[in-house]
Amino acid sequence: xxxxxxxxxxxxxxxxxxxxxxxxxxxxxxxxxxxxxxxxxxxxxxxxxxxxxxxxxxxxxxxxxxxxxxxxxxxxxxxxxxxxxxxxxxxxxxxxxxxxxxxxxxxxxxxxxxxxxxxxxxxxxxxxxxxxxxxxxxxxxxxxxxxxxxxxxxxxxxxxxxxxxxxxxxxxxxxxxxxxxxxxxxxxxxxxxxxxxxxxxxxxxxxxxxxxxxxxxxxxxxxxxxxxxxxxxxxxxxxxxxxxxxxxxxxxxxxxxxxxxxxxxxxxxxxxxxxxxxxxxxxxxxxxxxxxxxxxxxxxxxxxxxxxxxxxxxxxxxxxxx
Numbered sequence: 001x002x003x004x005x006x007x008x009x010x011x012x013x014x015x016x017x018x019x020x021x022x023x024x025x026x027x028x029x030x031x032x033x034x035x036x037x038x039x040x041x042x043x044x045x046x047x048x049x050x051x052x053x054x055x056x057x058x059x060x061x062x063x064x065x066x067x068x069x070x071x072x073x074x075x076x077x078x079x080x081x082x083x084x085x086x087x088x089x090x091x092x093x094x095x096x097x098x099x100x101x102x103x104x105x106x107x108x109x110x111x112x113x114x115x116x117x118x119x120x121x122x123x124x125x126x127x128x129x130x131x132x133x134x135x136x137x138x139x140x141x142x143x144x145x146x147x148x149x150x151x152x153x154x155x156x157x158x159x160x161x162x163x164x165x166x167x168x169x170x171x172x173x174x175x176x177x178x179x180x181x182x183x184x185x186x187x188x189x190x191x192x193x194x195x196x197x198x199x200x201x202x203x204x205x206x207x208x209x210x211x212x213x214x215x216x217x218x219x220x221x222x223x224x225x226x227x228x229x230x231x232x233x234x235x236x237x238x239x240x241x242x243x244x245x246x247x248x249x250x251x252x253x254x255x256x257x258x259x260x261x262x263x264x265x266x267x268x269x270x271x272x273x274x275x276x277x278x279x280x281x282x283x284x285x286x287x288x289x290x291x292x293x294x295x296x297x298x299x300x301x302x303x304x305x306x307x308x309x310x311x312x313x314x315x316x317x318x319x320x321x322x
Contacts, residue, residue, distance in 0.1 A: 004047030012039045019061055021052035025161070025171040025220045027112060028052045030061040033100065035078060038064065041097050041196045045175045045209055048217040060107040064100045066093060082107060098199050098207050101175060105158055108172065109259045115170060116162040116271045117259040122155035122169055122224070123147045129169045129224035130300065131160050132232055133257055136204075139234035139286065142182040145210055146293045149190040154216035155224060164264070164271040168223040173216040175209035183208045185289055228300055229254070229281040238287035240295045247273075250281040 003011065003020060014020045019032025033042065052058070060083060067077040067090045077090040080103040087106070091099055109117060120133040121144040130152070132140040144157050154173040155161075161170040175196070178186055183206065186193060194211035229250050245253075251272055255261050261268045282299065286292035 001051050002047065003049050003051060004043060006051075008039065008043070011043050012036065015039060015042065019063060021054060021056065021058055022046060022049040023052045023220070024049065024174060027108075027172065028056060028058045029104065029107070030058040031100075031104070032061065032063040032065075033096070034063075034065050035093070035096050038096055038100065042100070044194060045196055045211050048212070048214045060111050062100070062103050062107050064096045064103070095199055095202055097196065097209070098177075098202050098204075101177060101209060104174065108159055112161065113260050113263060116164060116261070116264055116268050118160040118162070118254055119158065119257040119259065120160040120254070121157050122160045122171075123152040124155055124169075124171075124222075124224040125152050125300070127222075127224055128227035129155060130228040130230060130296075131169075131226060131254075132230050133160075133254060134232050137234065139182075139232050139289075139292075141176055141178060142185060142234070142289055143230075143232055143292055143296075145176055145178065145182075145186045145190070145193075146289045147296070148176075148213055148216075149186075149193070150293060150297070153219060154212050162226075162271055162275060163223070164267050166223070167226075167271060167275045169226055170223055171216070171220045173212040173220050175212060177204075177207060177209055179207045180205045186210065189289065226275045226279050229276070229279050230296065230299075231281075231283045232292070233283065233285045234287070235285055236287055238285050240287075240291050241283075241285040242295060242299065243283045243285075245281040245283055247276045247279070247281060250279070251276055 015032050016034040019030040021028055021030045063081040064078050065081060067079050076093040078093045078096045079086050079090045080088050080099055120131045121140045123130050123144060132143055134140045141157055148154055155169055155171040157176040159172055161172055163170060196209045198206055198208045200206045254272055
């Protein structure tokens with residue numbers, strides 16, 4: 001049973017009450033809000049998620065609720081609440097939807113420490129994973145959306161979740177955050193995409209969220225083997241450029257983007273090194289999304305030279321299927 005199979009009245013009631021338990025890959029998250037204006041967009045973004053058992057303790061509970069008027073001195077405000085405790089400062093109520101997404105990100109960045117957690121988008125084709133790791137503004141969310149529209153499966157827009165025991169990538173297919181010009185780019189290239197409302201004047205500018213593909217959510221219990229690591233960099237009007245990155249350099253870069261590397265210590269190093277053993281790693285500079293998608297299609301299909309020992313056998317991933 002999925003969230004969207006509930007009636008609108010049931011969705012509103014459960015969100016306003018104890019929250020709705022939703023299955024997201026290996027995790028159970030309880031999502032709640034008493035803001036009536038969030039019922040429709042939350043239903044749109046999370047409609048395909050399976051309802052978890054009500055009596056099971058979730059990995060975390062995250063809510064967005066209004067701040068009492070007497071405490072909101074100048075304007076209507078809301079607050080984020082995690083496991084019964086308020087986190088972060090109150091914010092304008094009209095920014096409640098992106099704040100809900102950001103507090104969910106915060107929970108995922110800080111809670112499942114049984115896994116190695118890297119700040120990276122992850123997509124999959126045929127059981128093989130591609131990580132997109134970069135600083136804010138590098139274009140990884142836009143690239144992720146572009147790969148999805150070409151048939152890749154979403155594992156996560158924000159977080160590579162690696163099981164130290166198996167070195168496999170876990171799936172956490174939540175909504176994809178788009179900002180500023182990326183929103184229009186994705187709308188134009190993917191008219192049928194389900195994108196939530198735009199919110200202006202946030203700390204990230206204008207933002208909106210892309211609903212994760214139904215098939216990706218349905219298959220969220222399927223893991224993936226890391227095969228490619230890409231460090232994208234968007235530069236306006238730039239020509240496509242691909243450059244080899246050694247595994248040693250990739251390990252250092254990914255370790256710097258890990259949320260709990262120091263917590264896991266030696267286990268984190270061995271997990272990351274073992275994962276990279278089967279990976280090809282590149283930097284990708286691009287100025288146009290469609291050109292970047294074509295370049296990644298060629299890279300993943302054909303392979304490249306092998307200065308550091310990775311398997312370079314050609315892999316047919318895209319080609320005529322796209």
